[in-house]
Each structure stands twice: as C-alpha cells, then as structure tokens.
Amino acid sequence: MKFFDILLGRTRIKKPNIDGLFSLSTAYLTLKDNSFDPKGIAGICFKPMESKTFVDAKNDILSLLDLSTSDLKYSIIKDDYGYEWFVLKNDDFEDLIVNIHMISEVLIDKGFEERLLSSVFAFNRFYLIYNYKSGKFYPFAPLNNERDNKLEFKIKSMLKEEIPIEEDITRWYPIKNMPL
Numbered sequence: 001m002k003f004f005d006i007l008l009g010r011t012r013i014k015k016p017n018i019d020g021l022f023s024l025s026t027a028y029l030t031l032k033d034n035s036f037d038p039k040g041i042a043g044i045c046f047k048p049m050e051s052k053t054f055v056d057a058k059n060d061i062l063s064l065l066d067l068s069t070s071d072l073k074y075s076i077i078k079d080d081y082g083y084e085w086f087v088l089k090n091d092d093f094e095d096l097i098v099n100i101h102m103i104s105e106v107l108i109d110k111g112f113e114e115r116l117l118s119s120v121f122a123f124n125r126f127y128l129i130y131n132y133k134s135g136k137f138y139p140f141a142p143l144n145n146e147r148d149n150k151l152e153f154k155i156k157s158m159l160k161e162e163i164p165i166e167e168d169i170t171r172w173y174p175i176k177n178m179p180l
Helices: 003-008 018-033 052-066 093-109 149-159
Strands: 038-046 073-078 084-089 116-123 127-131 136-140
Touching: 018 038, 018 093, 018 116, 018 127, 018 136, 018 149, 038 093, 052 084, 052 093, 084 093, 093 116, 136 149
Parallel strands: none
Antiparallel strands: 038 084, 038 116, 073 084, 116 127, 127 136
C-alpha cells in the first residue's frame, strides 16, 4: 500500500491466487477413486458490469473459448441474483480446469478481479467451490433444501492434503440455484 492510499483510507484488493485451481487436476483422481465422478460441467460466477472494457474482456474470453480444440461447449447464463456465469461442458475434466483458469486470468489481467465470485466444479453428489477472495476450495453438498454436512466433511478430509481447503466452515457459503 502506498502512502497516499493509507492517508486517504484506500485499500488495494489483493489479486486472487488462481494457481490453486490447478491442484484440482490431481485431486479429482482421488475423488474418482472414491466413486465421486465429475459431471463434466463447471462454471465461473462473476458480477457483470456495463463498461466497454468489461464487454471487451468477455469477448476476448469467448474468442479464446472458440479456439479450443477440445469438445468444449459453453454458454453465458444470468442467475436469479444478477450474477453471470460462464458455464463450460466437457468430459475432459482437466480441460475444464484449464479453461476456468484461462477465464479467471483474462478477467484478472483486465483489472476485474473484484468481479470474480467463485468457480464451481460439479461432481455426482456435490460441488467443489473455489472462492477467489480466499484462494481456497470448499465442498457444497445440497440435499433437498438442506446441506449434507457429513458428505461435505468427508470430502474435506479426503482432499485436505491435495488442494487448498477453506478450514473455516463459516466461509462455506452455499450457492443455491446454480446453472450447473
């Protein structure tokens, strides 16, 4: 922080550490070995804004996704809370990770890191959510209108040595009505 930032009470937002996303490329094998298969769908949630620079960033992302040589399918969906999602579908889980990382990187490089909320990877009984503010994952296992806390803690203990896991369970925010 610079002197005038301190004097004027301004704070700088720390850039998210998105490299934690790559740790998922080995952790998902542990999940598969325990019968938690990926569903082949992931999403990145962000707060849209009306600016030419932001629209240009989204267009850059769409152009890069179009260049993908894999069987990637994607869409942009607006949720009930006003957030937008890049929803990616691909049976190659590692390709999903790479593309989520790429989208994150473009938004951060263009100065929109504060617009990033989370990335979500769907598995057959739960979601792994990556919180950009903390740079950590946490499981979310919806069960009817409740949460399957037992399953969430099982996933946490299974992955705690492989990926950065949020230890503070009060930060395990449920994301309801995800377009995944």
